[in-house]
Amino acid sequence: MAGDEGTPQTPARRVTRSSSATPLKPSLVTPNLLPPPTHPPPQESLSTEPMSADDLLALLPGRKSQILEFLRVIGPPNSPMLPALLYGGPSTGKTITILHVFRLLRRRFVYASCRSCYSPRILFETVLNQLLFHRRSRENGYSSAKRCERASDFVNLLRDALTRAITGPRDEKKKSCSKEGHGDGIGEMIYLVFDNVELIRSWDKGSEVLPLLFRMADVLKTPAVGLIYISRAMPDAYYSMTGSVEPISIYFPDYTVDDLHYIFMRNQVNQKLYSSFLSIVLKPFSRVTKRVDELATAFDPLFMKYCEPLTDLSLVPDEAMKRKLFDHLQPHLTASLNEIFTVTPWSLVEVAKERTSKRGHIRKLCGKELFSELDIHMSTSAKYLLISAFLASRNPATLDAALFDSTGGSNNRKRKRKSTHTSLDQQDDMAEEILMKGPGTFPLERLLAIFQCITSVMDCSVEEDQFEDGVLTEGSNVWLMSDALLQLSTLCNANFICKSGNFQLEGSTRYRSMIDEDMALKVVWRGVSTFHCRSTYIEDRFPICYHGFGSLICNNWTNGSQLLKLEK
Numbered sequence: 001m002a003g004d005e006g007t008p009q010t011p012a013r014r015v016t017r018s019s020s021a022t023p024l025k026p027s028l029v030t031p032n033l034l035p036p037p038t039h040p041p042p043q044e045s046l047s048t049e050p051m052s053a054d055d056l057l058a059l060l061p062g063r064k065s066q067i068l069e070f071l072r073v074i075g076p077p078n079s080p081m082l083p084a085l086l087y088g089g090p091s092t093g094k095t096i097t098i099l100h101v102f103r104l105l106r107r108r109f110v111y112a113s114c115r116s117c118y119s120p121r122i123l124f125e126t127v128l129n130q131l132l133f134h135r136r137s138r139e140n141g142y143s144s145a146k147r148c149e150r151a152s153d154f155v156n157l158l159r160d161a162l163t164r165a166i167t168g169p170r171d172e173k174k175k176s177c178s179k180e181g182h183g184d185g186i187g188e189m190i191y192l193v194f195d196n197v198e199l200i201r202s203w204d205k206g207s208e209v210l211p212l213l214f215r216m217a218d219v220l221k222t223p224a225v226g227l228i229y230i231s232r233a234m235p236d237a238y239y240s241m242t243g244s245v246e247p248i249s250i251y252f253p254d255y256t257v258d259d260l261h262y263i264f265m266r267n268q269v270n271q272k273l274y275s276s277f278l279s280i281v282l283k284p285f286s287r288v289t290k291r292v293d294e295l296a297t298a299f300d301p302l303f304m305k306y307c308e309p310l311t312d313l314s315l316v317p318d319e320a321m322k323r324k325l326f327d328h329l330q331p332h333l334t335a336s337l338n339e340i341f342t343v344t345p346w347s348l349v350e351v352a353k354e355r356t357s358k359r360g361h362i363r364k365l366c367g368k369e370l371f372s373e374l375d376i377h378m379s380t381s382a383k384y385l386l387i388s389a390f391l392a393s394r395n396p397a398t399l400d401a402a403l404f405d406s407t408g409g410s411n412n413r414k415r416k417r418k419s420t421h422t423s424l425d426q427q428d429d430m431a432e433e434i435l436m437k438g439p440g441t442f443p444l445e446r447l448l449a450i451f452q453c454i455t456s457v458m459d460c461s462v463e464e465d466q467f468e469d470g471v472l473t474e475g476s477n478v479w480l481m482s483d484a485l486l487q488l489s490t491l492c493n494a495n496f497i498c499k500s501g502n503f504q505l506e507g508s509t510r511y512r513s514m515i516d517e518d519m520a521l522k523v524v525w526r527g528v529s530t531f532h533c534r535s536t537y538i539e540d541r542f543p544i545c546y547h548g549f550g551s552l553i554c555n556n557w558t559n560g561s562q563l564l565k566l567e568k
């Protein structure tokens, strides 16, 4: 079991979090980053040396409040905890934080990522394997001939396995218990960590597995078991479908530029050299992505390029040398920026395609994979409608007048100028916080008003290529508006937008956007960028909602236009 130093067995087969699998050797990747967590993680990927809390905070820059909050939630080793949900965007350190906290505390835990465990059976068996120390035998009720496919089998086997693990003799356990000085009735806690639970939504039997996982505390009724869920999706993506009590949620925001600076500076041998490199790359790249893994992938070859003119890597570069290194690096920056900007979405499409071809049909859920699948077919008006719904769900209606005006935003110069004066970072942070509060409901009239606003300038931006033989093609505002209601129903069927009950007083159905900000970004980036190439209207349009919920969208447009310019 993870965290069980006394366990003699090593896993027969390791499945890593990413399909490309073998963890990178730290010496070959950007040297300051922690190795990516593997599955099951601890014995090999993490040293068994205990860490101090200070070590931990130093090891994970930018995650201090999340670490402290998580420590508070799990409490002492013999005290029960309420289920916890750690959520936040990709590569915000959710997994690595948990793994390191458990290593620090030497707690016993089972870790299963729903990315590498991509079906209920693999997930169930992975959990059981770890609990039973990978021994399948009649004695422990888990025969090797027996596959654990059904949720009911899983619950029974899990109950047995947990009972054994909690009550079984464990010298190591006693040692660590006495070290931490606790010894009340429930025995030493075991934690079940389910990572990437948002992916379950797109599984064949996801609608059965997800409620089961989120109700596991009620089902097991074992106080010595702590349940921890890790997710990229917000908490309210789960409660309506699981009917479970809300776990305690801990939000992992995107790293700030300062956090990223600390993360990338950690353990650098030549601090001054790396710092001068970061001063060139960090700002522009972090505008495109704040994902540590993506930045590391981009920085690694760039740093090697940067150092090429140097004969001695331990030298502290003076100003003249910095200039020389910069000149040497500069020609490679644009290509690298473009790559980082385009690789992620397209890699997602590939993953989704691969999965779709295996499953052979499209699912009615709104995960990333699904979006990538649908993206291929989604019409332009559906994409605009989806963006409108996203903005309506994230913006309070009171802001509409300020964000969208009757001219369709062409009078927004003043507001735009004002917003560019405010710090981009502050706006990002604020928008992130608001985004994570979750989507609200809105009436149809409001959706159509926003939709009309963001598509209205199509009237004046219709260009020759939108006419074929004198017939208006897709892209005209008229076409978009007439298609909106039809598209709305399609988007509802696909669960991208959901109806949120009838409100008698208002006499109309309300809707809620079910997409997350990642997906909204991708709709903007891939969905409407073709229009951007023909006209600058969208660049003008989105900054008007910059200070609120469209901030990510606007950031993306800013980046997009920068890249387009760079490409020329």
Ligand SMILES: Nc1ncnc2c1ncn2[C@@H]1O[C@H](COP(=O)(O)OP(=O)(O)OP(=O)(O)O)[C@@H](O)[C@H]1O
Pocket: 032, 033, 034, 035, 036, 037, 059, 060, 061, 062, 063, 088, 089, 090, 091, 092, 093, 094, 095, 096, 097, 196, 231, 232, 263, 292, 293
């Ligand atoms: N604070 C940090 N310090 C150093 N490295 C970090 C930090 N945060 C993240 N990383 C690096 O980013 C990688 C991804 O982190 P992690 O897997 O914990 O993110 P996550 O939030 O669980 O992402 P996902 O949602 O994609 O599963 C890690 O392997 C680690 O190298």
